[in-house]
Amino acid sequence: MFTCSHQPPCPSSSDTDREAARVLASHPEQGWSLLCNGVVLFDDTGELLPDGAAIAPHRPRVAA
Template identity: 80%
Template sequence: MCQHQPPCPSADSADREAAHPVAHHPEQGWSLLCNGVVLFDDTGELLPDGQIIAPHKPLDTHEVTTAA
């Protein structure tokens, strides 16, 4: 599927999220990578074979500090 040189990681490799996006829909919260993985903004993934990968990275949180 990937035409990049060097080729992007396959959907079953540990670094699959490093593949190039071919469709990006931030308003809907997902991107399609060239290896067929659908990557969601919450870091969940849907693999081409239908396997679901649960969110696995902490989301950026903004700490609020107050003056004492």
């Protein structure tokens, strides 16, 4: 389990704003970053949660 020591604490991996957690390790050459809450965030906006669940890419919609 990941424990955040930041103040205020980063959102947990189960929060809807989990992508707002701080980056612990960044690997732009490979297209991913590890967040403080254990989430692996991919450049295509997909996510891998600490429990192994995958979140499909969710790019913002462009207003027409």
